[in-house]
Amino acid sequence: MSVILDKHTAVEREPNPRRGKGPSAFTIFWRSVIGRAYPRVIGIQRELSWLFFDIFLPFMATMSYVLVYEAIGAPESYKGLVLVGGAMTAFWLNVLWSMAMQLYWDKEQGNLQLYMLAPTSRMAILTGMALGGLFSTTLRAAIILTGGSLIFGISYQATSWLALIGVFFLSLIALYGMGMLLSSIFLVYGRGAWQMTAALQEPVFFVSGFHFPVKALGTVVATGASVVPLTLGLDAMRQLLFPEMMQQFQFLSVGSEAAILAGLALFFGLLARWSLQRMERKSRQDGRLTERGN
């Protein structure tokens, strides 16, 4: 057995059996996830003014939509329908601006090259971004939903809270998978990424039925819009929260929507992984990873 000298004390010691092996890929993956999620979770405690900008102002915008129904004397459940949609807009905005656009921002600020140099998976960084974003966005959506329900006296007739939670998380997994995919695509974009993201914001609010049941748009549009996981997620959640009212607006059964959402989650996850590798290679070849101001 070889014997080595400690460089500080010059005393003989046994060689470290793990020397040269380092942490496993699994450990690095999860460390990266936690490392990337950390600033998003901790940041909201250190900068409390986000409460005003991220919660109070979107809350007022959601209230505006609910008040439209108040103005025309709509039943209470319709106001609840808008409120649930309004709360879920937070997730779509988070996916667009803090997932899809994030690698573009990082490129602009010079962080992207550090990610590329780090001995970790880019999927780990995106997963960390998603988990960190999910935390603050869920908090924001919950406050909007609770506050709105209290102000307008909306009550829910949830048939199964377990199914509701299941559908909610399935929708989010699929949605953030889609965010990862968009993020990899926007890696090769210049300023056009910004415009594309802006172009996806309001039209998706419309076709996905954030403020009205998606079935009202007809089967063809609703089927097309189902590529955005929140379309089916919202429909299923509304069916579980307002079963009576949603009888006339049900697009698909909750079970079918949950199954499709699970499929979308898997599809987007795998596609994002493949796309990220491909787009990263293309960006390296085209020299776009360090490009700024374009």
Added chain:
Amino acid sequence: MQRFLQAFRVGAWLGWKTESNWTNPLFYILWSLLLPMSNGLIMTMMLRVLQRTGNASGADLLPYVFIGTVVYSIVALLLDSMAWAVLEDRERMGMLKYIAITPSSMYGYLWGRGFAKVSINFLAVPLTLTFGALVLDIPIRLSTINWPLLLVVSLLGLLIVTFAAQILAGVTLMIARHAGFVGQAVSGALYLFTGALFPITVLPNWMQAIARAVPLTYWLEGMRRALWVDAQNPVYNTGLNQLSTSNLLLILLGSAVAMAVISIPLQRRAEHRAKEKGLLDMNTAY
């Protein structure tokens, strides 16, 4: 004045280039249609769903809501445009300091940047209203539009919003955090208080008082009266039916003057303070 106009021209030209050169002009115009068109369609679907199922007990507010939503998209864009111009030029392009050290007018320059953004998007408003009239059956007819009123109200309203945007740009010059959200935040909050989506009579009394103090409430009312022949029908209970159109114009004129009186010194003060504190080349990684 000459300095203002020169800076305005340069700002508008640069604004047009930075806003639109990522694509061709035709695609840019189509892209700019997405926001007002989507908002108008969302409102249409929200109201039509209820009417089809017989769940709406109030008056048909679709024309009220459609016009308000589409016109309000200009407010959101303009309020956001100047604050973003400050951020982009200060941090992304790093050129705001060069404008400040030349003898040109930063005021005129920022107006130019705002004008560039709005002029293209302003085309989206009539196009969306036309779409509403032809496809969604919104009762806007060329023969019934009050053109002189539309012209005067549009000009006064744009002046008010531009001065308001200038105030936000001044604030953006002085703050380090959340500057990127100032325009969106203010336009989002005003959505509730301007009667863009619903008559202000729906609001509690204390909120109605705020709504009546916001000039944009009168601008949207004026635009509705110019475009929609039935806008003053008491059945809609807008809370502004009793206000005569001449008084409404006077309120708009007074508001435009008041906003100018506030925004011009504020911009000078903001510029001065930014120079004094070294904020003109601040980088906040917004």
